[in-house]
Amino acid sequence: MDRNGVTEGELEGRGMNKCVEQVSHLALDIGGSLIKMVYFCGENSGSEHQQGILSSKESCGLSNGNTNCSVLRGKLHFRKFETSKINECLEFMSSKQFHRNGEDCHGASVSEKNIIKATGGGAFKFADLFKEKLGMTLDKVDEMNSLVAGANFLLKAASLEAYTYMDGQKEYVQIDQNDLYPYLLVNIGSGVSMIKVDGDGKFERVSGTSVGGGTFWGLGKLLTKCKSFDELLGLSYSGNNRVIDMLVGDIYGGMDYSKIGLSSTAIASSFGKAVSEDKDLEEYKPEDVARSLLRMISNNIGQIAYLNALRFGLKRIFFGGFFIRGHAYTMDTISVGVNFCCCNAARSSIVREVFIVSHECTSCRSSHYCFS
Ligand SMILES: Nc1ncnc2c1ncn2[C@@H]1O[C@H](COP(=O)(O)OP(=O)(O)O)[C@@H](O)[C@H]1O
Numbered sequence: 107m108d109r110n111g112v113t114e115g116e117l118e119g120r121g122m123n124k125c126v127e128q129v130s131h132l133a134l135d136i137g138g139s140l141i142k143m144v145y146f147c148g149e150n151s152g153s154e155h156q157q158g159i160l161s162s163k164e165s166c167g168l169s170n171g172n173t174n175c176s177v178l179r180g181k182l183h184f185r186k187f188e189t190s191k192i193n194e195c196l197e198f199m200s201s202k203q204f205h206r207n208g209e210d211c212h213g214a215s216v217s218e219k220n221i222i223k224a225t226g227g228g229a230f231k232f233a234d235l236f237k238e239k240l241g242m243t244l245d246k247v248d249e250m251n252s253l254v255a256g257a258n259f260l261l262k263a264a265s266l267e268a269y270t271y272m273d274g275q276k277e278y279v280q281i282d283q284n285d286l287y288p289y290l291l292v293n294i295g296s297g298v299s300m301i302k303v304d305g306d307g308k309f310e311r312v313s314g315t316s317v318g319g320g321t322f323w324g325l326g327k328l329l330t331k332c333k334s335f336d337e338l339l340g341l342s343y344s345g346n347n348r349v350i351d352m353l354v355g356d357i358y359g360g361m362d363y364s365k366i367g368l369s370s371t372a373i374a375s376s377f378g379k380a381v382s383e384d385k386d387l388e389e390y391k392p393e394d395v396a397r398s399l400l401r402m403i404s405n406n407i408g409q410i411a412y413l414n415a416l417r418f419g420l421k422r423i424f425f426g427g428f429f430i431r432g433h434a435y436t437m438d439t440i441s442v443g444v445n446f447c448c449c450n451a452a453r454s455s456i457v458r459e460v461f462i463v464s465h466e467c468t469s470c471r472s473s474h475y476c477f478s
Pocket residue numbers: 136137138139140141188226294295296297318319320321322323335336427428429430431
């Protein structure tokens with residue numbers, strides 16, 4: 107399955123079987139939880155590819171007037187594998203013959219001299235494994251550099267790449283390229299990195315938290331016995347966190363604590379109700395546990411992000427990373443976390459905007475980017 111649940115078979119049904127011959131621009135991000143793979147698959151053969159260099163500027167409408175740029179037609183494909191099952195990734199690469207594709211490719215080859223770009227901690231951890239199994243050398247690229255460069259590129263080059271998410275509504279926003287910086291980039295992967303971005307290549311990692319996507323998946327797995335991340339997320343959608351979370355109203359006899367701006371339904375203490383109830387874990391519904399966990403972690407990230415935005419006077423926060431994956435409830439809770447802080451904290455006059463970097467093709471909203 108790829109990130110949007112499309113199987114390889116389906117991709118082949120859409121013409122992807124040509125990829126063995128025409129794959130180029132293969133790159134990997136090997137994170138603590140997931141391996142993300144991207145490769146470009148040309149649509150046409152022949153002269154177009156020979157002259158074709160994947161031109162980010164022209165294909166994405168950022169042409170600076172340089173007419174020497176040529177455009178490569180095709181699709182960028184994304185796949186993911188669990189890092190703990192890295193052998194599946196190696197087998198996929200082997201089956202696609204990525205390691206032998208160098209001489210067949212047009213433009214930038216998959217692996218000229220069998221060297222591929224790789225980022226994330228796994229680029230260091232698994233370098234020897236790639237060499238041993240596929241004869242490939244990983245050309246290591248710094249994770250934070252890649253993250254910022256990728257976010258800047260997408261936000262500037264791809265129209266409608268980000269959206270706000272409030273009250274169940276996604277609203278795609280057009281970013282004004284002249285008014286992009288500074289912003290706070292919050293990447294929610296296994297852990298969470300918060301980066302103040304001031305320009306192309308100009309950034310500083312200002313904060314982070316170890317309570318991130320890995321925490322949700324790890325704790326959730328232990329508490330609910332779920333077998334997959336999607337199962338855990340699915341559970342959280344149907345759960346009721348009020349069964350386990352202690353609300354302000356639980357403490358204040360059903361009333362708001364309006365003097366300090368807390369409504370009776372605000373969570374006073376995540377998982378707090380479990381303290382006073384004489385119940386074992388098995389007596390709670392897994393879906394309620396999953397829901398409380400997702401709320402706790404998403405709220406916490408939203409609040410830390412907001413406080414960092416406030417710390418540096420940043421008016422925009424962009425959230426990205428695979429923890430989000432376009433999931434409505436996750437986004438909703440993060441937005442609630444930011445806005446909860448916004449309403450209850452320093453009541454700053456700076457407008458906060460919450461954007462979430464999308465990982466979809468902006469033209470067809472599927473799991474690949476189309477360059478045409
Ligand atoms: N199918 C999935 N399998 C495992 N984790 C997933 C999946 N989909 C989303 N996630 C979440 O995404 C997180 C990983 O996000 P990612 O940005 O890939 O970080 P990393 O680079 O650390 O692997 C996981 O910890 C988990 O919370």
